[in-house]
Structure formats: C-alpha cells, structure tokens
Amino acid sequence: MAECPFKLNDQLCDEMNIDSAGIITPSEDEHGKLRPEFLPGCPRINLNDPNMGAYLTKELLTPELNEFEPYLWLVAKQDGTHISSLTEQIVRGRNIIITEKPSLHLVWAHNRIFIKPLPLYLLSRPFWDYYLLSDKSPIARSSQQDILQAANGLLRSYSFLVQHESDFAIATDEKVRLVPREISYTKFAQLTRLLEGINNKDVSPRFHFGELRLTRLNFWYKVFLLGFNYSKVDWQYSAYMARFYAPILFIFAIFSVVLAAMQVNLAVDDSQPIAVRNAYRGFSNFTLHFILVVMAFLLVILIIMVLRELIFAISDLIQKKRRNI
Structure with missing residues (x-):
C-alpha cells in the first residue's frame, strides 16, 4: 500500500494537526491563535466537509488517463520521469499554462504545456495521515488509495519540474504561482529529493508516463473510440480551420500544375516544328514525373x-515488460 512520501519534519505546510482523539484540527499561527478550519489553500472546503472525498477526487484523479493507460505507450515514452524542468520547457518554446484540471497536467500541444499548481494541503503530513491513511477519515476506504496514488504522482512530477533554483523562481513567479511563495527553495529542494524516490507502484497509472502530447492523445482517443478527442487543441473555429489551409492549398497547387502540364501536352500542334513539339511534350512529361517523385x-x-516512432514505442514497451519480469 502506498504511503506518505515524507515525514512530519519534512512537511512544508504546518496549518493542520491531529488531536489526541485522532481528528484533524487547525494548528495555531505564530501569534498563538487557531487558524481557520478550512483546507490549506482552499477556503471553500471545511476540514470536516463530508464531501471531502468527492472534492479530492475531482482535484487529483485522472480516471480517463488511467483507463487509457494500456495505450499510452503509443502517445509518450513509458517513463514517469520523462518530464522536462520548467526552464527546459521555456527553452523548447513552450508557454506554461496553469490548469486546475488534473487530466491536463503535463499535457502539451505545440507551444503550450499545461501544469496543475501544487496544492498546499499536499505538503502537510497530517493531511495524509488523517484523510488518506486513517480509518476516521470521511473518505471511503476504497477511494483513499486512489487519491493517495494520484497525490503521490502529482508530487513526484514536481521533483522533475523543479530541479534548479531557476526552475523554482519560475514556479513561484506571480504570473504562474505553481508553488506557494512562502516556501523557500532550500526546503522545497530537500522535499523534492525525497519525492524523486516514489516508485511507480505507489502512483496512479497515468503517472507511469511523464509528458503527454495532446495531438497524439486526441488521435489515439479517436482510434480506440473513446471519444471525438481527449481535449480541444484550438477553442476558436478560425484557428481550427486554419490547420487545413496549408494542406488544401498544397493539394490545389499540385492539381493545378498537373492539369497545366496535361493541357500543354494536349495543346501541342502537329503543324509545329518537331523540335518545338518535343520540347513542349518533354517538359510536360518531366513536370508530371517530377510531381509524382x-x-x-x-x-x-x-x-x-x-x-520510427512506432518501432521506438514498441521497443520501449518490450524493455519495460522485461524490467517488470
């Protein structure tokens, strides 16, 4: 069974405690006053909310990708560590887009990559001990394990996204805020060192893979009849239709050249000198053959x-199965 990947001394959020009765309670602030009774970073969710399980399921789980996991080897490298750091994302020309949908975390398309901010409550050890590991949790036992594995996967992904202080600067930037700004780089680096050691067996199936290319994901989603697409790439009809302009113009250009060459061939008059006729027909035939080539x-x-990509994916799949034997 998966466990919390860090100890109480390593937590970066100390806004919750577990009392002597084993119940979650808010901790005291630096002035000795009790903090508000809500989930850290989520003022709308009370600590004793009976719908806590449904909330965490919506915030952390990726049921579509977990179901699609047997086919994800066609979409991405079969390696949960295949995640580029935030600075590397910028080097690759990708804009970091914040999303609260766990299903879009680490999904990229063209010049964008979607990343879910790290919830503050996941950095609290009492949160794990009470909600995900305790029998007194308001979350059903059957759901605890799924949520715990998803939380492990999300945490582990940040150990690869933030590998240097420059990555941390991007993660805490006001425009991005992937990581709470009150956390120092030193403490975060010490925590991510522990998170790197999370095993695949302790994360949800989606996190057996790293970054996912959205265009491939949409293609194979159609092939396996799971839906029209996994997620839209373009949200405007004009942008969607613009993708077809270049291939349509290319096809029209090819047909125009072929038809023009055929017309030249048919328009050759036998009354013209043989050298001229041969030149016209020769150039026409050359054009047709050139287009075919x-x-x-x-x-x-x-x-x-x-x-090439299919062979790489199959060989990677074979190697993965051999490692698991």
Missing part, C-alpha cells in the same frame, strides 16, 4: 517517421 518522396518520409 515529390509526392512519393513526401509519402516515404511520412511512413519512415511513423514507423
């Missing part, structure tokens, strides 16, 4: 790229 070349390149 270009189309064949592009098709071969496409097939090679698809086969």
